Amino acid sequence: MKQHFPLKNAQQEKRIYRNRVMISFGIVIFFMLLLVCRYAYLQIFNFETFSTASDQNRIRLQPLAPARGYIYDRNGVLLADNYPVFTATLSRADVKDIDQTIEQLKPILDLSEEDIQGFQSRIKTARRTERVSIKLNLNESDIARFSEVKYQFPGVNIETQMTRYYPHGELFAHVIGYVGRINDKELKSIDKDLYAGTNLIGKIGVEKSYEELLHGVPGNESVEADAFGNVLRHLGRKDPVRGNDLFLSLDYGLQVVASEQLAGRRGAIVAMNPKTGEILALVSSPSFNPNLFVTGISHKNYSALRDNLDQPLYNRAVQGVYPPGSTIKPMFGLGGIHYGYVDWDTTISDPGYFSLPGDSHRFRDHKKTGHGAVDMHKAQNVSCDTYFYVLSYRMGIEKMDTWMRQFGFGEKTGVDLPSESSGLYPNPDWKMRTRNAKWLRGETISVSIGQGAFTATPLQLAMATAITANHGNKVIPHVLRESRGAKSFQVHNGTHGKIEFNGSDEDWIKMRDAMVDVIQTGTGRGIRGGLQYSIAGKTGTAQVKSIAQGKRYNEALLNERQLDHGLFVGFAPAESPEIAIAVILENGRGGSAATALARPIFDYWLLHKDKNPVRPHNHQLSGGLMTAGIKPGELPSGESLLSPNAAGTTNTSDNAAASPPGNASAPATPAPASIERD
Template identity: 80%
Template structure:
């Protein structure tokens, strides 16, 4: 039977087809319009944003590390130099597996675990396009081995970078300091943009305290690179700005003389200009070679320095706190004048000891039989302890504290060097706060002769001596004399106030005269000279305590139990140009320390202008010109020194340059002084 199908509805089918066509056309048109809108959004409204993103895939900004500023002494002698070294660097953007790359590089460029640890710390915070240092100061062998296999290490390159060199080795180590690799702690606080491409930062001394001036500002180079990190072309460059050059107040010759006097001894010498506060010499002995630290000191070398019993890394001039002994008696005597406890005519009878009322304990004078009748002038000249025992008992510790703090004791001097110690000048409040007990009157007696809880740094003693030389005008010690470069930094070279003193200028003059007699006829007479007049004061600081009733027996003590010798002084006495503080650890007495000070005085007063000590390597056409400074372009008031045109400094020797021979004034005699 034939099946019947209904007739087609052509019109209906056409409508359905047209609807489908319209829908498909509309859908296609919609997505086409959406695509056009998105294209317009990307190309018109966000063109710069995505253009920059695209450029970053091929155009990179490489930081250009700034050259570090040079450091000179007051005469233009170079103390901190720059020289180039070969450095292995890695680009994070071009290395897929950093750990594997490091593992394969270890035998090729002799990467140590310390190098790897430093690199991994730095790369965590580095920008993707920044090149991070793997190892500084590559050897020729390292470079040769890497060159043979460079194709195996895309993203790893050998570049030339500037590093630091200290041409005079140990001589200025504690004051100029040194730079070293940036560590994890420093990475957290530095401005990473400012230190882009930089590996070194100041660690101690001037290098640290003036890091902002010395560092400079980095530049950038725009380069086009392929997918493998190879440079295709250089597109542009913004040069870095070199750090400021610093001229210090230090004098190379004076520093050399002071260091020579302390050679083989433990101690410190600080010399400063009492008129300005400029530090002329700052020596701590023994010292160390700062060049060892620049590219990373080895474990054995550091252990040798750290474990050395003489502590060469310890800056005795700035951080060493010692009982000042009798060196503080001139300041203390002026305190008696200020509080009207004594005057220049006040006389005591010294039987050789003092005891507190109602107490049988005897505080003995250094001279067992006593000095007889003693006034303030004589007490300074012969360093009579008993006079100051009585004076301190009448003043009391709190008034003594109030007065002596005006000279800078018990607080930091404010010197422009890091890690300064404050020393200690005690008070009743201090003892109650720190030791939870009352102050005893007997403790005041010990403090009166610079013993007991009283400690001071050599720098504090130099500043207090300068204030005394200035008749009470206060100066702040500083080593920066002038800064030249892009950054402005004013330097204050003048007194900044005066201590509160109820006496007259005549009292300062009388104290100066007493200190002159210390050198002429008293405990410091071993260094007297007819060439100029020195005002000074010797001091002895006891290291090992002696029981009541026992005598000091030097023969029974070890070399490190002997008393410290101290000396402070200024010259010329009438118009002081230099103030000096000396500490000789276990030097037995202050007269020994005075012997160290005499050649330092002689050089500054007699030799410096006629025959200055200068290093053979100092060349106007070398040291200063490499810094972009014309010969003779020195701080105002200074003149260039004679140089040896045949000498050339050599980096990484670790040796101190030889100084030209100089005819010194006759050395101080070795006459044994009375005491102290």
């Protein structure tokens, strides 16, 4: 039987085809609408976001570091210059794997571990498109090696940046200081916008004190860059504002003369204008080359400076504390007049010693047989210790403390230099607070002749001498004379108040005359020969090695670092002072040696600076590299900066009579029978 199959249903197939076409068309339409919506979302609702992101990929805002202000002396001699160096830089926007790139660059650019650590610290806080320095001061070999493989490091460039240069090296190191790489601690405290594109910041000295004035204000530049970070086009620019130029009160010639006096010796000299407080010269010896620190000092070089027994990094003039010895006797004597315990006619009999009532201990005078009848004038002239022993017994430590602090002892002077020491004027409160012990009567006696726990900095001695020269008018020492630039800054030159004194102006004049006689017939007479002007001065000797009661001082039994320190303070011309000086000569065997160092300084300032001034070679008044025996290609390159600020710090709250840095043989406590040999 035949099987019959139904005929093809054309209508049904057409319907099925039409339905399938409609479904396909609907799917296409759906996805087209979805695509249109997505385009609308991107182009309309998020246009601003994605447009900005696109521009940032090709248009960048790069910071422009400001040029650092120059530093000059009072006559326009350039002391701190700016100098261009080649620097390797990169930004996070241009380099995919920064760690790998740095590792590959290590042998090419001869990167040290300090270079790498410094870069890693800076890159963490930098903006994505900001170019961060990898290594400063590239030499020709570094640049040549990198140029051969530049194509392998897209985004890494060699740029020219400005760095600091100190043309006079060691001469002004402790005053001007130096700049160095910004470290991690500084990164946390500085304004990152203000330091965008900047690698250096002031570390010590004027560079640190006036960082805000010297730094300037950064600018920026809009550039178009390709995928490799190469600049294709400059679109716009806001110029940076250069830092202020600073003119210091220092005089180059006087600084040279003062530095020559201490050449090869340890000590400090401070010279200032007693009328204004301007510091004319400030020398700490030995010194160091600040150029070593600018682009990073090697561990080897830093260790050599840090471990040097003479401690060249230590600013003895501002940070060093020393027993002032007899240099404070003019100030202390005026205190006796102020409180009415003595006058110019008060006379004592000096048998060569003084004993407290009820105590057999003898505080000896430096002259074993004594000076006989002594009044105030003679006490200054021959530096009679016994006179001031008696005066201190009458006054007591509380009144002595109140009076001497008016001259700045035991307090910071307020000088515009960092890390100043306050010295120590001891009193019962200090001893109970720091040593949990009561004040002894014998300590008052030692303090009266600048011994015991009493310490002062050379800068404090210079300021106290200036106040004495001013008849009690106070001044604040400062090194900045004028600031020129976009940022306004006013420098105050002049007096700041007056000592509270119950005597008359005649008493100041009589003390001046007594100090003049110190130079003419007294302990400072070694420099009187051929003087064309009058000097008022006072010598001093500070013990380093304690001497037992009744024993004699014997230099032959001491090593060189145990010898007495020599001190001198003075001003000239005595009748109308133009310069006040404080000198400390470590282990100088007494005040006469320090006094001899002061004479050439007085002579230069009063006789020679106008007629025959000392000036550097290639002297110039405008900024730019100033040659001083160092060629541009010889500027030091090195490793990371290590701050020496803490090196050799003396603790003034402990043993205040300790000798200055480097003298490990200083006594823990000075002998009660202090000896003066002026």
